[in-house]
Amino acid sequence: MLTESAGESVPVLSQDLLLCLAGQLKMPLLQIARQAEVSLMTPQSSDLHSIQATADTALRLIDSYSLAVQMALEHDYNLEVEPVSVSAVLYDVGQQLHYHAKSYGVGLELSISGKCGPVMANKLGLQSALASLGYSLIEAMPAVGSSQLRLQLAAHHCRYGTVTGLYSDLKQLTTDALRQGRQLYGRTRQPVTNVSHTSGAGLFVADALFSAMNSELKVSRHHNLYGLGAVLQPNHQLQLV
Numbered sequence: 001m002l003t004e005s006a007g008e009s010v011p012v013l014s015q016d017l018l019l020c021l022a023g024q025l026k027m028p029l030l031q032i033a034r035q036a037e038v039s040l041m042t043p044q045s046s047d048l049h050s051i052q053a054t055a056d057t058a059l060r061l062i063d064s065y066s067l068a069v070q071m072a073l074e075h076d077y078n079l080e081v082e083p084v085s086v087s088a089v090l091y092d093v094g095q096q097l098h099y100h101a102k103s104y105g106v107g108l109e110l111s112i113s114g115k116c117g118p119v120m121a122n123k124l125g126l127q128s129a130l131a132s133l134g135y136s137l138i139e140a141m142p143a144v145g146s147s148q149l150r151l152q153l154a155a156h157h158c159r160y161g162t163v164t165g166l167y168s169d170l171k172q173l174t175t176d177a178l179r180q181g182r183q184l185y186g187r188t189r190q191p192v193t194n195v196s197h198t199s200g201a202g203l204f205v206a207d208a209l210f211s212a213m214n215s216e217l218k219v220s221r222h223h224n225l226y227g228l229g230a231v232l233q234p235n236h237q238l239q240l241v
Helices: 013-043 048-073 088-101 125-143 175-184 199-213 235-240
Strands: 082-084 109-112 120-121 150-158 159-166 218-220 227-231
Touching: 013 048, 013 120, 013 199, 048 088, 048 120, 048 125, 048 150, 048 199, 082 088, 082 109, 082 125, 088 125, 120 125, 120 159, 120 227, 125 150, 125 159, 125 199, 125 227, 150 218, 150 227, 159 218, 175 199, 175 218
Parallel strands: 109 150
Antiparallel strands: 082 120, 150 159, 159 227, 218 227
């Protein structure tokens, strides 16, 4: 089920998002610096996997932001929209999020409801949007008191197409929280305080990417879980074959 958004505006890329991104990246970069410092002082306690996961998270968020900017500025930049397997994209995103989730004690699950055929999308843009959203939700879950610490990468049908997103037991994920966050991002360090203790840059980068792909990030439900997802249009030509 997808929650409709009455009169809700999706934020455009601006200096506000750049400031939000800068605030978000400060923490992982500080963590890398401190972990490297400790490793130099006590080589026997070196945790290279943790350092690598932290660095990868920051770099991929930068890549996703850069892609969103490129898509927004170049109107003719269609990103080769093509038939894309939703299940394959969700699997790849799960692999990207694995170490980040592990460091926060969050379990990742893949859930595909019904027969989800290919959708029309840009694979790189879709992967980047879902991964950015995943980073944001993973970091939020322990801080806001999620009871189960599990996150589902999921897809299901709705009357408009295929809803693809990430879901957990966070009841704070509401339409009002998303709308308020969009209104406040760039004006406060924590625009989505009900959802995340961070700046929520990953959420807003995902928002911008979906917007550039003529879709929209919305609050939705998957079975008994709460989450954020976007509607993707099916490839009708392949369905007729």
